[in-house]
Amino acid sequence: MYMSSLFDSLLSLADEIQAIATMIEKQAQIVVKPKEASKEETLQKAALLAQYAEVTDEEDDLDVQNGSGAAAAPITINSEHSLFKNTNLTDVVNARKLERDHLRDESQRKKEQDKLQREKDKLAKQERKEKEKKRTQKGERKR
Incomplete structure (x- = not known):
């Protein structure tokens, strides 16, 4: 009984080895054909x-x-040699130019607004001085 089980295990081991050997042979026979390019x-x-x-x-x-x-x-x-035109450089240059133009316009607009605000502040200051002057003149008249 012990001999028969040992014999069976040896046969199964031999079968596994044979199966592995046939798989390796089949893989060795497979040859990849080089791709034919136009x-x-x-x-x-x-x-x-x-x-x-x-x-x-x-x-x-x-x-x-x-x-x-x-x-x-x-x-x-x-x-x-180029198959396509690379427009990255021109796109970046144009984007920077647009940004500079936008910033320049923004700066000019801000300067104009600041100038107008200074004029308004100046007029308001003058008006306050005139009102103060009138108040002091009225106070002096009442005395």
Whole structure:
């Protein structure tokens, strides 16, 4: 009885080993076929790589000399390699210009309001002085 259970466990172990071996063989037989890319896709890929790889040795030397890394100077991209137009720079410049114009207009408006307020304050002060003067004159007359 003990021998038969030992024999059965050895058989099941051998079966498991055999199953694992066949799985490994099947996986070894599976070969991934390389993807066939069209000429258009390869040209697009080459253009993108060229667009983002446009760093010259001079720019690298400048970055190292400045010690500030890749963010020191903007990298110019040749438009012939570009698939799209990068409008970020122009958008930022226009936004800053609009902000400056808005702040300038706001400042001018505030200056005008302050000037008007000073004039009103000046007139109010004059009127108070005149009223005080009239009151003192009435008081002197009554004496």
